[in-house]
Amino acid sequence: MKKGFLTTSKAKQQLNETETEKKDADSVVANTSVSRNLNSGVSPNTPQWTRFSHGLVAEAGLPNGYERSKRTWASESPDLNDPQAFCYVTLPSVKSGAVLPDNLGNRTECCVSVHVKNLIEKTPGFPSPPLQPTGGKAYEIRDAGAKGLGVFATRLIRAGDIIMDDRPLIFSPSGSTAFLRDPEFVRTLQTYTLGQSKQIVLYEMDQVIKGAFDRMPVENQKAFMELYNSHKEDGSGEYIGRSRTNGAGIDGKKLRDQGTTGPVGAYSVVCYDYSRMNHCCCPNSVFHWHTDTFTIRVCAIRDIPAGEEISINYCSVLDSAAERAQSLAPYGILSCTCSPSCSDPALAKISDERRARFKIPIVLHPPAGRSRAGATWVQPALTRLRELEEENLQAADEYRRTLHQLVNIYCFLQDVDKVLFYAHKLDAVCRAMDRSKEVDRNLLTRQGVKHTAGWQTGMLNNMQMPGMPMALMMAFA
Numbered sequence: 001m002k003k004g005f006l007t008t009s010k011a012k013q014q015l016n017e018t019e020t021e022k023k024d025a026d027s028v029v030a031n032t033s034v035s036r037n038l039n040s041g042v043s044p045n046t047p048q049w050t051r052f053s054h055g056l057v058a059e060a061g062l063p064n065g066y067e068r069s070k071r072t073w074a075s076e077s078p079d080l081n082d083p084q085a086f087c088y089v090t091l092p093s094v095k096s097g098a099v100l101p102d103n104l105g106n107r108t109e110c111c112v113s114v115h116v117k118n119l120i121e122k123t124p125g126f127p128s129p130p131l132q133p134t135g136g137k138a139y140e141i142r143d144a145g146a147k148g149l150g151v152f153a154t155r156l157i158r159a160g161d162i163i164m165d166d167r168p169l170i171f172s173p174s175g176s177t178a179f180l181r182d183p184e185f186v187r188t189l190q191t192y193t194l195g196q197s198k199q200i201v202l203y204e205m206d207q208v209i210k211g212a213f214d215r216m217p218v219e220n221q222k223a224f225m226e227l228y229n230s231h232k233e234d235g236s237g238e239y240i241g242r243s244r245t246n247g248a249g250i251d252g253k254k255l256r257d258q259g260t261t262g263p264v265g266a267y268s269v270v271c272y273d274y275s276r277m278n279h280c281c282c283p284n285s286v287f288h289w290h291t292d293t294f295t296i297r298v299c300a301i302r303d304i305p306a307g308e309e310i311s312i313n314y315c316s317v318l319d320s321a322a323e324r325a326q327s328l329a330p331y332g333i334l335s336c337t338c339s340p341s342c343s344d345p346a347l348a349k350i351s352d353e354r355r356a357r358f359k360i361p362i363v364l365h366p367p368a369g370r371s372r373a374g375a376t377w378v379q380p381a382l383t384r385l386r387e388l389e390e391e392n393l394q395a396a397d398e399y400r401r402t403l404h405q406l407v408n409i410y411c412f413l414q415d416v417d418k419v420l421f422y423a424h425k426l427d428a429v430c431r432a433m434d435r436s437k438e439v440d441r442n443l444l445t446r447q448g449v450k451h452t453a454g455w456q457t458g459m460l461n462n463m464q465m466p467g468m469p470m471a472l473m474m475a476f477a
């Protein structure tokens with residue numbers, strides 16, 4: 001049996017000691033439950049380890065004197081009683097006698113701790129088959145000009161539709177942190193400069209991913225090697241370079257190494273079709289990880305006409321242009337031209353100001369009395385929705401929140417047409433964001449609306465006795 005990442009008691013002790021120092025690291029990757037990030041080389045020990053270098057790096061390559069590690073970071077046959085041991089495993093497991101290439105799109109080579117392997121295998125429904133795209137496949141991969149390849153709609157895709165549900169080629173620890181929990185390895189690193197140690201960690205990560213790659217069928221290896229690599233000059237090897245370019249962080253709240261938080265102990269995946277999706281600062285689709293189907297699911301967040309490129313966001317949609325530029329640089333995206341508000345400085349200024357405002361939710365209080373229906377108190381929410389739509393920021397959570405707010409307000413005001421209008425928009429956005437359970441199905445029919453709690457509250461409010469300013473007690477957030 002070979003040694004895993006975290007098998008020694010010293011390593012475990014060091015992990016516990018360093019758990020308190022991860023705030024800095026958390027801020028790097030904690031934008032969404034599924035954050036697109038493999039550039040988070042965060043050390044629990046040194047705050048400087050926030051990111052790996054990118055672009056042309058002078059000291060690219062292993063430093064002189066570093067003896068290529070003979071250690072095996074993960075084992076094919078780990079101690080299944082040690083949740084911290086790391087293993088290589090194919091998930092969902094391929095039945096003996098399974099015929100390749102029938103299984104090609106259905107198998108993922110994983111490098112995971114025994115704890116995470118168990119979490120995956122015990123997830124209710126695992127391994128359900130990937131979901132079919134709504135109405136059948138509606139995209140093609142083709143030339144996207146200066147961006148390389150991209151994914152384009154072949155017909156109208158409606159907001160809320162599933163575009164793809166992609167099984168990864170590889171599932172592996174994100175960032176370098178798994179290594180940095182091995183005290184012996186950390187001691188070796190301490191004899192080098194920070195830049196040199198990052199090169200060493202990149203090399204070791206490359207080896208880990210190569211271990212998973214070597215287990216793939218030839219067709220999957222070919223698919224992986226065809227992926228774009230934006231890390232050719234910074235010391236990343238062929239494997240980690242592709243992983244940094246194409247990796248998507250998965251739900252780090254649930255699926256992570258035992259006893260870890262933040263980027264430490266988190267995982268990321270590299271898929272095939274999904275990896276061809278380019279970045280847009282106002283994307284028309286969103287993505288989320290599903291352990292039961294073991295897939296990254298991409299859904300349209302607004303209607304996408306035939307021929308339009310299908311895009312996702314590689315950073316946080318409400319970041320300023322300068323913050324987005326910083327996040328995009330490791331992908332080799334030096335000047336984003338995805339929308340007019342990126343390329344035109346005057347529009348970028350307006351967009352920055354709006355994005356900053358969108359981070360602060362508006363809370364509305366209906367005035368007391370019966371005149372509230374025609375009043376202007378709803379206007380701030382309507383203006384916010386219009387501005388979000390002008391910026392094409394339907395992927396921002398604030399868009400979903402504002403729609404919720406408007407549905408509640410118009411229920412309260414007993415305006416069934418407006419409830420239906422906003423509830424249908426909300427339903428599409430929630431379906432895209434995998435939050436459909438949030439929408440009361442009654443809100444989607446004229447008859448049903450009248451049975452909702454919000455409508456009933458509005459009715460009571462209309463019947464209120466003079467001198468009972470019930471509305472004063474209400475707030476629409």
Ligand SMILES: C[S@@+](CC[C@H](N)C(=O)[O-])C[C@H]1O[C@@H](n2cnc3c(N)ncnc32)[C@H](O)[C@@H]1O
Binds near residue numbers: 146227229245280337
């Ligand atoms: C995950 S891959 C996307 C697919 C890639 N275009 C391809 O040809 O395989 C990420 C790479 O695509 C390119 N890219 C993605 N979005 C871009 C954008 N908005 N502007 C310029 N290049 C972009 C960058 O080279 C980036 O490193």
